[in-house]
Amino acid sequence: MQFVSPETSQGTxxxxxxxxxxxxxxxAQYAKVMRSDGTVTPERLKQVVLSAMSEVNTELYAWRERQELLGYNHLDEVPASKLGNQSQRVHHYLNAIWCWVRAVLYERYADYDATASGSKRGTELEKVGDDLWRDARWAISRVQDLPHCVVELI
Known part of the structure; x- marks a missing residue:
């Protein structure tokens, strides 16, 4: 039996x-934070990241407009606590992008291995994908200082 690890991306x-x-x-920061192993080609990763950026930006469009009307021209100018050396809003925004990307990739690559073990792994990845979608939603809420969920009684 021979072990072959996924190649690391050779692209810049x-x-x-x-x-x-x-x-x-x-x-590169995405790859480090989300432990991307190079299985996904750089071109595919870029395509998914662009889609995630578009989706998250669209979700936050009205909030962004309100901030710009208040005179803030960049996310890191909007008042927020610092995490490390960056605004927590920037942290949550990037987390939303990264979780969105990883969730899409999990969904698309779950059928990569059609064996019985691959099927079992696909089921396991489905839960991970659900968790990533939840984390993306929560991060989008945190950028706006909104709660994770809203519950109404009927």
Whole structure:
């Protein structure tokens, strides 16, 4: 039996510019934080990251407009506590992007192995994907200082 590990990406880490309000997204930082092993091609990763950026930016569009009307031209200018050396809003925004990307990749690559063990792994990854979608939703809420969920009694 021989073990073959996934190759690490050989491409140059890329920084994807965002619009003027949102921070850029560093693919090397994503790979470190989300423990990406290079199985996904750099081109595919970039495509999924761009889609995630578009979706998260759209979800936060009205909130961003309100912040710009208040005179804040970039997310890190909006008042917030610091985590490490960055605004917690920037942290949550990037976390939303990264969780969104990882969830999409889990969903798309779950059928990578069609064996019985691959089927079992796909079931396990489904739960991980659900957790990532939840984390993305929570991060989007935290950017806006909203609670994780809203419950109404009927």
């Amino acid at each position: 880490p890329e920084v994807i510019p965002n619009n003027s309000f949102w921070p850029e997204v560093n693919l």
